[in-house]
Amino acid sequence: MIFVGTRILLSPCKWRSLALLALAAAPSAQAVEPAAVGYSMQGIVQVSLDIDRGCLLSSVAERGDMLRPARLDFGRYPRLDPAGGPLSAQLVNDDTPSLPLASLECNPEVEYQLQVDGGQNAGSGDKRYLRLTADDTVIPYRLFIDAARRQPLDTAPISRRAGTGQTELSLYASVVPQASVPKAGRYQDTLRMTLTW
Known part of the structure; x- marks a missing residue:
């Protein structure tokens, strides 16, 4: 390298070195080219949910559409x-006597209808019968839909009513007072409840 005044003179070999350095420092042709663009497509996915109109008895089913015994x-x-008034009873779970039979859950505004038949001893209207196991002696009783036992439940379906969510489903019963002393023994009846909507 030769200095002349304020200018810098480079020998030919130095010029070649600087040219090589400049080429090495320059971006490669591959780096400056734009990246290749792939293909793309757009679509839609429809999401839906259908809620059926219906009711559910929350008591655990034992077989098919039959509830556990109550x-x-x-x-x-x-x-x-008795001195305390007519003998009475309330419908309870057979497994857990302290709990009501079931909770009835219906979609809001779904109308449902409950029917209890006359039992296996030929009950009719609002009167059913407990029958002595040993013979045909019977004791009449009535069903009610309220704890105060003021609204009798006969064998006709209860009027349709709109569901409001969850409702406790219970039945109440009272023995019809009898003047005569009944025979000793076990009196029984079997009722079938049907829920439609």
Whole structure:
């Protein structure tokens, strides 16, 4: 390298070195080319949910569409005219007597209808019968849909009513007072409940 005044003179070999350095420092042709663009497509996915109109009894089903057994147990008494008033009972789960039979859950505004038949002892209207196991002696009783036992439940379906969500489903019963002392033994009846909507 030769200095002349304020200018810098480079020998030919130095010029070649600087040219090589410049080429090495320059971006490659591949780097400056735009990246290749792939193909793309757009589509839509439809999401839907259909809620059927219906009702559900929350009690666990035992087989098919039959609920676990439930009981209306009047207890044990020597007479049918106790001082405390007519013998009474409330429908309870057979597995958990402290709980009501079931909770009825219907979609809001879905109309449902409940029907309880006359039992296996030929009950009719609002009167059913408990029959003595040993013979044909019967004791009449009535079903009610309220705890105060003011709204009798006969064998006709309960009027359709709109569902409001969850409702406790219970039945109440009272033995019809009898003047005569009944025979000792176990009296029974079997009722079938049908829910339609």
